[in-house]
Amino acid sequence: MFGTTKAFSGFSVNDLEAARAFYGETLGIRVTEEHGLLTLHIAGDRPILVYPKPDHAPATYTVLNFPVDDIEKTVDELVARGVRFERYPQLEADERGIFRGGGPLIAWFTDPAGNVLSVLQEN
Numbered sequence: 001m002f003g004t005t006k007a008f009s010g011f012s013v014n015d016l017e018a019a020r021a022f023y024g025e026t027l028g029i030r031v032t033e034e035h036g037l038l039t040l041h042i043a044g045d046r047p048i049l050v051y052p053k054p055d056h057a058p059a060t061y062t063v064l065n066f067p068v069d070d071i072e073k074t075v076d077e078l079v080a081r082g083v084r085f086e087r088y089p090q091l092e093a094d095e096r097g098i099f100r101g102g103g104p105l106i107a108w109f110t111d112p113a114g115n116v117l118s119v120l121q122e123n
Contacts, residue, residue, distance in 0.1 A: 010049030011063045013113035014056040022112050023050070026081050058114030071098055071105045071121035078119070083109050086116070 013019040016038060023040055024031040030041040038050040048064070068074040075085065075096045085097030086108040093099045098107045106120040 008047045008049060009063075010051060011059060011115055012051055012053035012056045013111065013115070014053065015112060016050070016052045018112040019050050026078075026083065056113055058110070059116060062108065062116045062118050064115075064117045066117070066119045068119050068121055071107060071119055072096060074119050075107050078109065085109050 016033075016036070020031055020033070020038055023029045023038070032039045032041065036052065040048040040050060042048060042064075066074075075098060079085070079096075085093075087093055087097060088108070091099045092101060093107070096107065097109075098105055104120040104122045106118050108116055108118045110116055
């Protein structure tokens with residue numbers, strides 16, 4: 001039934017202007033706004049809807065994963081842009097915040113609304 005539709009995902013934030021600045025300026029993603037909603041245009045121009053929600057609660061899971069070629073370089077660049085990487089007690093990370101305990105190398109951070117994002121290196 002939905003095999004040929006162009007589906008997209010979305011998530012909420014509590015401050016649309018902070019989200020626009022973070023995704024557009026800090027992360028360098030093309031962001032557009034229409035009808036009070038943001039659209040993130042990621043690689044392949046796959047849209048992701050970001051919408052304001054007055055009673056927003058941050059997602060407790062990773063809402064966006066960004067595959068990268070060099071996770072250490074990417075983490076360093078994001079830290080220089082003011083991004084702080086998360087540390088989870090059950091997942092031991094290195095000094096940069098990169099988890100190397102199996103699977104892809106991965107480091108988690110949050111947007112201004114507290115939604116969890118990651119950068120990961122698969123090889």
